[in-house]
Amino acid sequence: MASEAHHAETLALREQFDTEEQQKDASTLGMWIFLITEIMFFGGLFLAYTVYRSWYPQIFAVASSSLNVYIGAANTVVLLCSSLTMVLAVRAAQLGRQKSIVWFLILTLILGGVFLGVKAYEWNEKFVEHHIPGPSFHFEGIANQGPAQLFFSLYFAMTGLHALHMVIGAGLLITLIFQARKGRFSASYMTPVDVVGLYWHFVDIIWIFLFPLLYLIDRHLGR
């Protein structure tokens, strides 16, 4: 039937919901509950970092200071820019501005790509310096290599998991860009843009905590 086909295409209001507002609130809450499982997921790593850092403060300070703080700060700015373009894409969707949605999503994707590129450059530096945990690990100037390996294990686990989330986010953005180009989103239906926005900002918040914890704390001790 024509009316049903139209319904499926726009997804304006599924039958289990009374109003569009209720449908949107349900989607938002569902996304938040997913993000909360992610908080607990990353929370374990943050906790492991806290415990080991309190056990080996001096070596963690020295190892942390080998990271390039200016690259880290610049990458933080890149990610914050991508959050701004993402929220502007959501705003464009709320206002039903089709072209703006596509362009802001593309900008967000490019900035996310820049972040990952810089991250790849940093990881490559670690390979060159033998700061990858494993048989060839060597950190200059300290007698006990174990805790330094621990720091870099946590560094790679946390930044790696964060980068994986960025890659997934980039995939979601590409999907949204194709959908937005077809005019799927309007002021009355923009839930996918909204929930991907929540995801993208969440990944940003994780980095907001990773940056000071990995790059900044005790930098004055490590020099």
Add this chain to the structure above:
Amino acid sequence: MTPHTEHNGQHIDSAGTYILVFLGLIALTVLTTAVAFVDLGDFSVVAALGIAVCKMLLVALFFMHVRHSTKLTRLVLVGALVWLGILIFLTLSDFATRGFTGVPGR
């Protein structure tokens, strides 16, 4: 001045609001980086995490629209932070108090 407009029952913040929040986030990033080079002793952790929490609140309240969200969403969020707090508090209460008695293994 209206900070946001109503449209189809949803709150839409102005682009200016978002740009102000963004500039605040950049300023806090510069501040936290600069403070890291100053020797504040134990307070450097407090400063770094304090600034990170401020940035998190800015992103969550404005970019993630928590200030316009339903009470249920907010309750779920606060619940999550309490649960994270339990994870951190109980674990650290173990690790931080090991060796208090001076008896090995206690």
